[in-house]
Amino acid sequence: MKKLICSIIAVILVYSINLNVYASSDGKRVDGSVLTNEMSSEVTYESLQKGNILNRVIGRITNNGNGSVNIYGSVYGSSTCDKLTLDMTLQRLVNGSWINVGSFSNTEKNNSYMIKSYNISVTKGYYYRLKLVGVATKGSTTESQTGITDGLLIK
Numbered sequence: 001m002k003k004l005i006c007s008i009i010a011v012i013l014v015y016s017i018n019l020n021v022y023a024s025s026d027g028k029r030v031d032g033s034v035l036t037n038e039m040s041s042e043v044t045y046e047s048l049q050k051g052n053i054l055n056r057v058i059g060r061i062t063n064n065g066n067g068s069v070n071i072y073g074s075v076y077g078s079s080t081c082d083k084l085t086l087d088m089t090l091q092r093l094v095n096g097s098w099i100n101v102g103s104f105s106n107t108e109k110n111n112s113y114m115i116k117s118y119n120i121s122v123t124k125g126y127y128y129r130l131k132l133v134g135v136a137t138k139g140s141t142t143e144s145q146t147g148i149t150d151g152l153l154i155k
Helices: 002-016
Strands: 020-022 033-036 040-046 054-063 068-094 097-121 126-138 141-148 151-154
Touching: 033 126, 040 126, 040 141, 040 151, 054 126, 054 141, 054 151, 068 151, 097 126
Parallel strands: 033 151
Antiparallel strands: 020 040, 040 054, 054 068, 068 097, 068 126, 126 141, 126 151
16 A cells, blocks of 8 residues: 555656646647647646745747737746746747747746736747746745747637
8 A cells, every 4th residue: 555655646746847738739740849720838837846946837828819829928936036037939930940039038026926928919820839938046046947838820
């Protein structure tokens, strides 16, 4: 019985610190992103390990349906941090390569979370994805996590 409980706990811990991407796959993968016809794609990083100051980073790209996308990012510290940073980059797939089409950098001081969202007009007929970096600093400790969503076709 003890082995079973230990095994279950080990599996839960492994899954809790892995990067999770949520989107339906329609096919081809390009540079880490599945190209999809879904309306949104989200990437989440969570750390449940004791002692971490960076608790969660979430990024999402959503097709607004009118030639624009919404990019959303959030950074959560496990407590009040000296500084939180969120860098979001919107990328478009052109000839098999992802190119940057917009970048947004945000900083909060003396806070435990930060949430940012932008609506951006885009050129229809391309796949778009969100690349983000979340950073938490407390004292002399800095922790960061990078995430990339799947690519959404904007029609």
